Amino acid sequence: MCTLEKRGNLFILTFTGEDQHRFNPNVIGSLLSLLSQVKAEATRGSALITQAQGKFFSNGFDLDWAQAAGSEQGAAERLHHMVDLFRPVIAALLSLPMPTVAAITGHAAAGGFALALSHDYLIMRKDRGVLYMSEVDIALTIPDYFNALFREKIGDASVRRDFLLRGLKMKGDEAEKRGVVEAAYGGEAEVKQASVRLAENFGKRKWHGEVYAEIRKGLYPQLSAILGLTHKAYTIARL
């Protein structure tokens, strides 16, 4: 499942265990709950790292759970349900009053890749793991908020096309070169260390969390609108 710990100013959200960390309603509910907790305990200098154990960051929605409905219609309904349930997770990350880092030490596919991409900074392994939007290969269309996330986070139209229309499995060095991730490192330990370093350095900037979140939402206006997030103007008297 997922756990939350605090190390100094850092909140660390971990998908535990060696499984594919797929998102079903339970996991999504946990995620939402933990993100609420992070938000409630946020102070100036906070930062979030999301990471996972094992070979997968996350392989996306729990399609086995969807199929367990027992009929094509039932499976479609369960999948739509998970797509809807997951929206507030992305909204929570987009509104989180602190910098966020995704430490990608394994495969991030479909909803799993969307989760990673919902962070401010992505750190990835060079030697193992791919970023992959599997939808075209399994004949699923892309939810609106996934499209908005890709459109506003990945500026290169060819990269978006390669992910969504071509089902490209992108390794760390290509992801770094093409601007999809901030940096790629040689192994799991290095990725985790680099993520902690990055998060701690951001924390030292002691940003005002609410303002940080507003600026972030302003960077991604289409996504914010699709997620129903409102925008506030702040003038803090530290001018």
Add this chain to the structure above:
Amino acid sequence: MCTLEKRGNVFILTFTGEDQHRFNPNLIGSLLSLLSQVKAEATRGSALITQAQGKFFSNGFDLDWAQAAGSEQGAAERLHHMVALFKPVTAALLSLPMPTVAAITGHAAAAGFLLALSHDYLIMRKDRGVLYMSEVDIALTIPDYFNALFREKIGDASVRRDLLLRGLKMKGDEAEKRGVVEAAYGGEAEVREASVRLAENLGKRKWNGEVYAEIRKGLYPQLSAILGLTHKAYTIARL
């Protein structure tokens, strides 16, 4: 004019002859008709290559035909007519239920460049041929759907400005470097071979064509809206 052939899973649309392959109402009508045929005969694994014989991929709308109206007003009406007639061609390519490749072995200018850009992948020659938006040089404004296509296909704002506002004639190596085309090759034969290889490789993915088209439309939402294309969500029971 233009012809359609099928080689295995690959549909090949060819502008035949050594002329500039300019789009007048007849040619546009042919194009639309052939694209309808491609759509009707599509199966999983289908792909389209659009190519041309001679020195030109296409030099755009048939301005001679427009001027043959005999008056400035008449010419303007004929040009507007062709712009309006061409919109469904762009719409058909954007909705085509298969991957599409433009094999650009000659100059692609104005609406000819637009036709190429309406494909998923552009392959070009390095040694001959340019991409060129001639409108600024001949004092014509850019139709709305042309602008939307450039905006959503070419992420780099400087490239868009160079092509539309500067009338830059971009050769293959620059086009590859700046991300306008997928790849540029040393000669005509290489371009054609590379296009066939690409189309065949894409075909081997055996994508569901309708889902592929929906994902494509989702990648280019502003263009889809301007072209009046609706969006459908699919959940296929291959979960």
